[in-house]
Amino acid sequence: SQQGEEDPQALSIQEGENATMNCSYKTSINNLQWYRQNSGRGLVHLILIRSNEREKHSGRLRVTLDTSKKSSSLLITASRAADTASYFCATINTGGFKTIFGAGTRLFVKA
């Protein structure tokens, strides 16, 4: 079963708008990561948030983590057409190191 599950499965917005994607997971984790995948390409790491952190920023990205609800969100502000991609959350269980990926959110940003 998938550890991380993203919501929504697909999202279509206009350029300049903000995009929010959510991820839920089932077990205790050491950290949660977000990756981006452009069509036909490999995944690219965006940001990592540790289990003792609640919020992290990187450029136009803002990630939150709520371990009590076992959920995370990724906010992309002022989206651009180049942000069009699939976004995946990935978790590593406490005591382990195998990364479990969710099914992803497909984001489409219209110019």
Added chain:
Amino acid sequence: NAGVTQTPKFRVLKTGQSMTLLCAQDMNHEYMYWYRQDPGMGLRLIHYSVGEGTTAKGEVPDGYNVSRLKKQNFLLGLESAAPSQTSVYFCASSPVSGQNEQFFGPGTRLTVL
């Protein structure tokens, strides 16, 4: 640095044929992984390695074998390909700690007829 490279990029096999996918990384990473990605699904871990000469099973290891004879290379073998193994295969590597980000290769698109 080339990062993580994969060969081949595309391959078509007939059921029952065998092949080996090669992954190479030039970042001196200890950990390497093989994933498969199917439509509408996230990546699923096939096998992984925590260092030269070591391998371990992931979520979906059946039908695959791996070897890590050299630190920079991680090979994925299909002994007798089946249509269910039609997928895009990604290799990744990460530094000493498995908690760090993973660096991905561009993928191999495999079709088994």
